[in-house]
Each structure stands twice: as C-alpha cells, then as structure tokens.
Amino acid sequence: MLPEEIKHKLSTLARPGWRPRVGPAVPGARSKFGGLPLLKTDESWPCCGHCHQPMQLFVQLDSQDLPVDSRAGFGDGVLQVFYCTNGEEDCEVLGHAHLPFSDANLVRVIPRQQADGFDALPVGIPDAFTEQALTGWQRVTDFPDRQEMAALNDDVPQGMVALLQAHRPAPQPGDKFLGWPHWVAEVDYPSCSCCQKPMKFLFQIDSTDTLPFWFGNSGCAYVFQCESNLQVLTMSWEGRP
Numbered sequence: 001m002l003p004e005e006i007k008h009k010l011s012t013l014a015r016p017g018w019r020p021r022v023g024p025a026v027p028g029a030r031s032k033f034g035g036l037p038l039l040k041t042d043e044s045w046p047c048c049g050h051c052h053q054p055m056q057l058f059v060q061l062d063s064q065d066l067p068v069d070s071r072a073g074f075g076d077g078v079l080q081v082f083y084c085t086n087g088e089e090d091c092e093v094l095g096h097a098h099l100p101f102s103d104a105n106l107v108r109v110i111p112r113q114q115a116d117g118f119d120a121l122p123v124g125i126p127d128a129f130t131e132q133a134l135t136g137w138q139r140v141t142d143f144p145d146r147q148e149m150a151a152l153n154d155d156v157p158q159g160m161v162a163l164l165q166a167h168r169p170a171p172q173p174g175d176k177f178l179g180w181p182h183w184v185a186e187v188d189y190p191s192c193s194c195c196q197k198p199m200k201f202l203f204q205i206d207s208t209d210t211l212p213f214w215f216g217n218s219g220c221a222y223v224f225q226c227e228s229n230l231q232v233l234t235m236s237w238e239g240r241p
Helices: 004-013 146-152 158-167
Strands: 015-024 056-062 077-083 105-111 132-142 176-178 200-206 220-225 233-238
Touching (some): 056 200, 077 220, 077 233, 105 233
Antiparallel strands (some): 015 176, 056 077, 077 105, 176 200, 220 233
C-alpha cells in the first residue's frame, strides 16, 4: 500500500481526460473527424497560407457534444482543427506545420451565436479522409509524466518524482480531449501570441489513431487555447525520436 503522502500527491495531480469513440458518418452530425466542416455565413473553405489550397478538416467538436462535466473546456461553440496535407507543395516542411501559429494549419472556435451556418460544399482534396462521426467518450484518468512532473515541481526531490511515476502510468496516448498531454518528445506549451502566457492543453491528435495520418515520424499533435482570450488557439506537433 502506498504511503498517505504519495496517495495525496497523486490525487492532486490527477486530471480527467476523454478518448473519443467514433462510427460511420451521420448526416447533420456536428462533431466529427474528417469530412465537411461547418462554415460561417458567406465563408469559404479555409486554405493553407503556404500553398493556398483547401486544408483538411481533422477534427470538429461541438461543445454540446462534450462530456457533461467538461463542456466549458473551450467555451460555447464549435472547435475546428484544419491541417494542410498537400504533399506536392511540401507544406508540412516549408510551412513549418509543426510549429504553433503556422500558416499550414488553423485552429478556431466558432462561437455558438455564429454556429448556425452550413456544411461546406465538397472540395477537391487529394486523399481526403473519410468522415467519422463522434459517438461517445471513454473517460480516463491522467497523471503527468516524469518530464512534466519535474518541470511543474522544481522543488520536489527527484526521488519523489521517480516514486510517483513508478506507481502511475504515463498520460494516455491516442486522440484525447483534456487530461495531460502525452508528450512524445519534450514538454512544450506554446505562448499565446497576444498575452505571451503559456497556453492550456485542449486536445491531442495522435498519428493513425482515428485519422489515417502520420505526423512526421509517428508523432502526436496538440491543440492549445489561451486561458485569457478563448479565441486564440493553435496546434503544434512533435515527432517521436
């Protein structure tokens, strides 16, 4: 049995996360992976700032479809993640798609009052993903990995950090809403482009989990949001060593 001190430390570090469950496309479904994005009135399909071609919709989540106790996760509206998969123009490299605030991706939340638009008309995207509808969530309990634990608790002896990690698994890999990020390289929270404060983690998109896509060398992408200005969002990704 673990000492009470360690039990208490573990409980204070725990964060709930949710793994998405998906199924075949459902007409009219707001929350999805791939497929046609919701667009605001008179808006055209978002394009890559490098090649100027339409970007793929990776994830779209309506806050009303989130688990009940996490519906305030990113505000009231529809979260969208677009990413350029144009290999001919090599946007992933030349557009620095792995960095936050890259022109080769777009992360945004359409506020509820503007989310009464319509699904975009199909566009010609080579190797477009087959749409999958969100069907539910699987709750997980996450704990920070050793690297993040050390960064968060500089005053905690390394022996305690190692002991904590020995009794709890690393954060869950795979696609995930909230929880702790499953870093595949370094802990790397971007700074907000407006206030310069570290942004909070929202969502994780892992290579070939739900979408048939690889981020570099089987890497993982992370979606972040400014806690002060909820309209400032971004994505970055890391490749596995």
